[in-house]
Amino acid sequence: MACSLEADTSAWRRYGREGQSEREPTPEEAETIERLATEQRKHADAYDQHQDEGDPEADDYELVEQQLCEALDKADENLMTAHAVLQQWAPEQLARSGALVRLDHCGDIVIERGLLRPEDRKAATSEGGEITRPDPVATEQVSTRAEFSEKLMRDLTAHRTAALQAALMQNPQVALVTLVHRMAETVFSLYGSGDDIVKVAVRVTSDSTLAQEASAYGDSPAATLLGEAEAMWGDRLPGNPAALFRWLLAQPQATLLELLAYCTARSVNAIAARTRSTANHSDALAQALDVDVADWWTPSAGRYLGHVSKAKALEAVKEATGVDATQATVGMKKAEVVAYCESKLEGTRWLPAPLRNLDEQGGEGAVEDEMR
Structure with a gap:
C-alpha cells in the first residue's frame, strides 16, 4: 500500500x-x-x-x-x-x-x-x-429513467449541439482550448487515442446529421450562422489537398484561428438520448462560451410543445410565467392547447431541462469541478 x-x-x-x-x-x-x-x-x-x-x-x-x-x-x-x-x-x-x-x-x-x-x-x-486506467473521479452509475422520451431528448440536444457549434465557431480562443484539450487527452492517455497519424480524430457533425435529429433545424439561428460560414470557407479554400496545405502556410495566424474555430466547432456532438445527471464536457464548454440556448432555440409547437403531453406543455407555461393555465384550457383539443401555450411562452426564454446548463438544474458547482 x-x-x-x-x-x-x-x-x-x-x-x-x-x-x-x-x-x-x-x-x-x-x-x-x-x-x-x-x-x-x-x-x-x-x-x-x-x-x-x-x-x-x-x-x-x-x-x-x-x-x-x-x-x-x-x-x-x-x-x-x-x-x-x-x-x-x-x-x-x-x-x-x-x-x-x-x-x-x-x-x-x-x-x-x-x-x-x-x-x-x-x-x-x-x-x-x-x-x-485509474479513474481519479469515479462516480457511481445509477440507473434512472428520463422524463423525456429518447426521440425528444435527441431532438433537443441536437439543437443544443448546434448552439455550441455556432458559439464555438465565433470564439477561436475557446476553440483552441478545446482542440488542445482533446490532444492532451490523447497524448496523456486521459481519454483515448485517435485513429489518424497524429492521433487526433475529427468526426464532423454536419448540418445533415443535426437536421436528422433536430426538428425545424433549418429555420434555427444556429443553422443559418453555420451555413453561412460553411459557404464562406467553401469559397475561400482550395479544392486540392496539396494546394490547401500551401494556402494554409501563406495565411496569417488570425485566419488560421478562425478556420480552426470553425473546424473544431463542427466536431462537437452533444446529442444524447438521456438527460445529464452530472456535468460533462458539454457543460464546461457551454460555460466557457457563455452559451444560453434560449438565444438559439424557442419552445414552438414543432420543436417541443407538439411532442409532449398537454400537462407537460401547461407545466412549461406555469414554470415560465407563474400562471397555472389548466382551467383556462379545459375542453381544448391538443392542437389548441399547443397554440395557447406557444403564445404564452413567446418571449419568456423558457427552456426544458435538457437545454439548460447543469448548474441551472440544481447542479451548481458541478461544472467547475469538472473543469478542475
Whole structure:
C-alpha cells in the first residue's frame, strides 16, 4: 500500500488497475439473479411499450410512465445489488496489486484499490487480467429513467449541439482550448487515442446529421450562422489537398484561428438520448462560451410543445410565467392547447431541462469541478 498527499492525479496515472472478478454464484444466488433478470426484462418491455404506444394526450400518461419508470429503476437496482454481492478480489489479484490512499482536492480520504505498478502490468495482462486506467473521479452509475422520451431528448440536444457549434465557431480562443484539450487527452492517455497519424480524430457533425435529429433545424439561428460560414470557407479554400496545405502556410495566424474555430466547432456532438445527471464536457464548454440556448432555440409547437403531453406543455407555461393555465384550457383539443401555450411562452426564454446548463438544474458547482 502506498500513501499520497498530492491532489494532482498525475502521480498515479502510470499505474494500471484491475477490476474485481465475479465469483460463481451459489445455486440459490443463480436462481435469484435469473428471477431478477426476468423481472427487469419484463419492466423494461412494459416501459418501452408505453413509450412507443402510449397516448401522450391521455390524462394518466405521465402517471403511468412514472410508475413504470419507478418499477424499472427498482428492478435495475435489485439486479445490480445481486451481482455486486459476487464481486471479489481473486487471490492472484491480491498478490500482484495494491492500494493507494490519497487526499483529494477537498481534503477527503480516497482509496484507489487494485492498482498495478507499471512493471507488473505485462505479467497481469499475460495472465488474462483486465487492466484499465485509474479513474481519479469515479462516480457511481445509477440507473434512472428520463422524463423525456429518447426521440425528444435527441431532438433537443441536437439543437443544443448546434448552439455550441455556432458559439464555438465565433470564439477561436475557446476553440483552441478545446482542440488542445482533446490532444492532451490523447497524448496523456486521459481519454483515448485517435485513429489518424497524429492521433487526433475529427468526426464532423454536419448540418445533415443535426437536421436528422433536430426538428425545424433549418429555420434555427444556429443553422443559418453555420451555413453561412460553411459557404464562406467553401469559397475561400482550395479544392486540392496539396494546394490547401500551401494556402494554409501563406495565411496569417488570425485566419488560421478562425478556420480552426470553425473546424473544431463542427466536431462537437452533444446529442444524447438521456438527460445529464452530472456535468460533462458539454457543460464546461457551454460555460466557457457563455452559451444560453434560449438565444438559439424557442419552445414552438414543432420543436417541443407538439411532442409532449398537454400537462407537460401547461407545466412549461406555469414554470415560465407563474400562471397555472389548466382551467383556462379545459375542453381544448391538443392542437389548441399547443397554440395557447406557444403564445404564452413567446418571449419568456423558457427552456426544458435538457437545454439548460447543469448548474441551472440544481447542479451548481458541478461544472467547475469538472473543469478542475
